[in-house]
Amino acid sequence: MRKKMAAGIASLLLVTLMAGCNSSNDGGGATDSGAQKSVTISYTIWDKNQQPAMEAIADAFTEQHPNIKVKVDAIPWGEYWTKMSAAAPAGMLPDVFWMHGGQFMKYAEGQFLEPITDKVQANEIDLNNYASNLVSIYTKDGQNYGIPKDFDTIGLAYNKELFDQANIPYPDNTWDYAKLAEVAKQLSQPDKGIYGFGAKLDTQAGYWNDMLANGGFILNDDMTKSGYDEMASIEALKARYQMILDKASPTHQQMTDTDSVEMFKSGKLAMIFDGSWDNGNLASSEIIKGKYDWAPLPKGKVKRGNIINGIGNVMSTKGKHKDEAWQFLKFLGSKEAAEITAEMGAAIPAFNNTQDAWVQNNPDLNLQIFIDQAADATPYPSGSKSYPVWFSKEAEIMSQAWGGAISIEEGAKKVAEMMNQAIEDAK
Structure with missing residues (x-):
């Protein structure tokens, strides 16, 4: 049937x-x-x-x-x-x-x-x-x-109203990831359903940028090896997930039930990473329209990561x-x-x-x-025959880590193993 x-x-x-x-x-x-x-x-x-x-x-x-x-x-x-x-x-x-x-x-x-x-x-x-x-x-x-x-490219969208209420200066090009985590904690009011940052499970508009900024990589230059098991990549993934543990971000389940972009549009998130393509979507919200702006992504230990x-x-x-x-x-x-x-x-x-x-x-x-x-x-790292195979499986594994079933490090290493096998099979 x-x-x-x-x-x-x-x-x-x-x-x-x-x-x-x-x-x-x-x-x-x-x-x-x-x-x-x-x-x-x-x-x-x-x-x-x-x-x-x-x-x-x-x-x-x-x-x-x-x-x-x-x-x-x-x-x-x-x-x-x-x-x-x-x-x-x-x-x-x-x-x-x-x-x-x-x-x-x-x-x-x-x-x-x-x-x-x-x-x-x-x-x-x-x-x-x-x-x-x-x-x-x-x-x-x-x-x-x-x-x-x-x-x-990807930017940091922020709710000016929530920053003003907390008397915190807006994000600018001096921010690094430590500052992002610090301010996200300060802006979070979990009892009111308001959080400082949406640390969602996402690649292009999410942790790929974190990994690059921290000195990690998604694929090496000739696309023959995954970078998920690099310590710099794992460190970046852990830092993002830590914001959930610190209650500076909604949980993975909360952001599965209601996407972080929709939370931002409803005034429940102070900051999110989002793509330039989505500006019209954000502006369509009567709740957030006129109350948000954009800043560059924060600097990492090595550079300011960004996916184009x-x-x-x-x-x-x-x-x-x-x-x-x-x-x-x-x-x-x-x-x-x-x-x-x-x-x-x-x-x-x-x-x-x-x-x-x-x-x-x-x-x-x-x-x-x-x-x-x-x-x-x-x-965007899609220029290989193996991409359709490993990308479809990446979220399946990382969702287990983001949901707490396995550790972030275990999830990252499993993704790397899966990607490397997909690359080998595509030769």
């Missing part, structure tokens, strides 16, 4: 995606003699907050290419990859769609993405317009598959209108599209020297910290 139910759900998801995503059609076909054929191509994203900006970009594109209309569909992150996974082998992926670094290898390996290397070599697009550490995220075996859309990642725009290898899809993909990578993204406050555009408008879109917030941290940030 469960197998039949699962098959039915998968079929339903695929039908839904086929109807909404791969909407390429002739749109009435050719008109007068010499007129171009009218087509509609699909563009699928996962962030509804960015949909207005993406639609504005699509409209600007259609103004220049009247025969090509673009249908923008937004599928929530929680459903996006389920639907894409069903659509890919069926040849029903959208014409153009968002790609995440953590999913890239799977789709490139499956030959579901159209390579654009020939376009790059023909100088149809210049990848030097984007930071090299973003271009590399969507490159495999020397082949280019994606055009960087935006980038994100970025969405890439890609096109399907099975699209019905590849020429038109390429024209749109190229436009998405243009300065004009980047400026629309920035001016509408959707995300930090990847195109060089177009980020200022994104910062100026929210003049009351210190968004410049996300730009400033990018230069020294570490790329």
